Amino acid sequence: MIHALGVEEAASLAKCAHPDLVVTNLLAGGMDCFALLESLKAAPETANIPVLALTPAVFSPDERERIGGGVEFVLMQDNELIEERLLAAISMLFTK
Numbered sequence: 001m002i003h004a005l006g007v008e009e010a011a012s013l014a015k016c017a018h019p020d021l022v023v024t025n026l027l028a029g030g031m032d033c034f035a036l037l038e039s040l041k042a043a044p045e046t047a048n049i050p051v052l053a054l055t056p057a058v059f060s061p062d063e064r065e066r067i068g069g070g071v072e073f074v075l076m077q078d079n080e081l082i083e084e085r086l087l088a089a090i091s092m093l094f095t096k
Helices: 007-017 033-042 061-067 083-094
Strands: 022-025 051-055 071-075
Touching (some): 007 022, 022 033, 033 051, 051 083, 071 083
Parallel strands (some): 051 071
């Protein structure tokens, strides 16, 4: 597991490490997770890495289109324990 403290670091690490999965928290204050998603999709080295995005919001079809494919959203609330939901989402991503 590799941790990044910001968008640029996360995108750079993904390009170098070629992870099987990127997990991002759209709840994280001070981090533009949408910029991370766009950066990952724009680079050939990271465009096909699946992304699991934790979010408190349900996105409209237009917002999902803006973000692009390859992103699985896990709806959650602040301070919710979501281990089971995360494991289910990861399993679903890798059994498609």
